[in-house]
Amino acid sequence: MSIIIAGTGSYLPERVVTNAEFETFLDTSDEWIVARTGMKERRVTSGEPSWKMGELAARKALDAAGIAPEELDLIICTTVTPDYLFPSCACMIQGAIGARGAFAFDAAAACAGSVYGIDMARRYLATGDINTVLLVGAETLSQVANYEDRGSCILFSDGAGAAVIKRGDGPYGSCLRSDASGAHQLYCKHIRKDTPFYKSDAPFDGGLFEAELVGTTYMNGQEVYKFATAAMPEAVIGACERAGFAPETLDMVVPHQANLRILETAAKRLKLPMEKISVTIHKYGNNSSASVLIGLDECIREGKIKEGHRVSLVGFGAGLTYGAAAFEYHSK
Ligand code: COA
Numbered sequence: 001m002s003i004i005i006a007g008t009g010s011y012l013p014e015r016v017v018t019n020a021e022f023e024t025f026l027d028t029s030d031e032w033i034v035a036r037t038g039m040k041e042r043r044v045t046s047g048e049p050s051w052k053m054g055e056l057a058a059r060k061a062l063d064a065a066g067i068a069p070e071e072l073d074l075i076i077c078t079t080v081t082p083d084y085l086f087p088s089c090a091c092m093i094q095g096a097i098g099a100r101g102a103f104a105f106d107a108a109a110a111c112a113g114s115v116y117g118i119d120m121a122r123r124y125l126a127t128g129d130i131n132t133v134l135l136v137g138a139e140t141l142s143q144v145a146n147y148e149d150r151g152s153c154i155l156f157s158d159g160a161g162a163a164v165i166k167r168g169d170g171p172y173g174s175c176l177r178s179d180a181s182g183a184h185q186l187y188c189k190h191i192r193k194d195t196p197f198y199k200s201d202a203p204f205d206g207g208l209f210e211a212e213l214v215g216t217t218y219m220n221g222q223e224v225y226k227f228a229t230a231a232m233p234e235a236v237i238g239a240c241e242r243a244g245f246a247p248e249t250l251d252m253v254v255p256h257q258a259n260l261r262i263l264e265t266a267a268k269r270l271k272l273p274m275e276k277i278s279v280t281i282h283k284y285g286n287n288s289s290a291s292v293l294i295g296l297d298e299c300i301r302e303g304k305i306k307e308g309h310r311v312s313l314v315g316f317g318a319g320l321t322y323g324a325a326a327f328e329y330h331s332k
Pocket of ligand 1: 219225259286318
């Protein structure tokens with residue numbers, strides 16, 4: 001059983017942050033950022049919460065699919081920057097779009113989230129119990145970036161992507177992996193308050209990780225880079241194997257956007273030209289689980305992904321998590 005991607009949508013905040021803006025408060029330069037990451041600018045929220053961006057992307061995906069919110073059975077939101085611990089971002093989106101018949105929950109796998117989400121949607125659909133899933137990746141990473149760390153804050157951005165997924169036929173394969181041996185290379189500790197029973201200096205608090213930044217991202221760029229350049233091709237090759245076709249026959253790969261150099265290295269390993277790799281990093285930066293769905297939406301709307309094309313979606317990120325799905329794209 002495969003999937004149909006009945007419609008996609010995305011939302012990017014209007015606020016554009018150029019590399020030059022980082023020069024005003026960090027020892028950095030446009031030349032360095034472009035050369036080392038491929039990023040020229042990124043979109044950053046000036047107030048829109050994750051759930052609102054998710055709602056706006058979801059509305060576009062529903063329009064594209066020609067599906068009413070009431071027809072949705074399940075909403076999965078893959079955010080790691082929810083606005084509330086509870087209710088879930090997925091429930092906020094459900095309420096906003098009026099999807100009264102759907103159950104909704106968040107599923108976090110950091111920047112691999114939307115790929116895990118695609119696979120989870122397919123498995124729910126395979127049971128036959130439900131027919132229509134809305135998958136949303138909505139993130140406000142700018143809110144948890146460390147603006148004193150020039151090696152990481154320049155990367156992170158905001159946005160949302162969405163897809164309406166139904167049951168389909170044809171080849172499908174996935175390869176999902178987690179490797180917690182690298183958990184300490186990329187993390188953001190959740191805010192906790194002292195209570196009459198809990199003190200933040202108590203033993204076992206945090207101890208796993210070197211830097212105790214609360215609500216702020218820590219990243220070991222070089223280690224994450226090494227991981228990502230190996231993980232991305234491994235996942236795509238694994239997914240293609242299970243789908244029953246060779247990676248070289250892919251028409252389009254839609255990867256998570258973390259660094260243009262990571263994408264170029266992976267393209268070489270996959271023996272694919274860069275025209276077959278979706279790139280949005282120069283304009284949108286790294287918006288975690290939103291990036292693959294935003295890339296997918298752009299590729300479909302721009303005609304780079306057409307009916308019957310062999311497509312692979314691939315993500316990698318904190319956890320460490322990585323994974324890919326490979327399938328033939330059909331919208332009906
Ligand atoms: N501007 C200018 N110089 C910077 C800089 C910046 N924004 N950030 C780091 N540097 C400096 C470093 O301090 C270092 O200086 P030094 O040699 O004097 O010590 C030098 O540039 C090289 O640093 P390094 O960390 O080796 O750079 P890099 O080539 O590895 O690029 C990243 C840094 C973060 C762009 C790169 O490692 C990367 O993309 N990693 C993966 C990140 C990722 O994918 N994260 C998300 C996963 S979902």
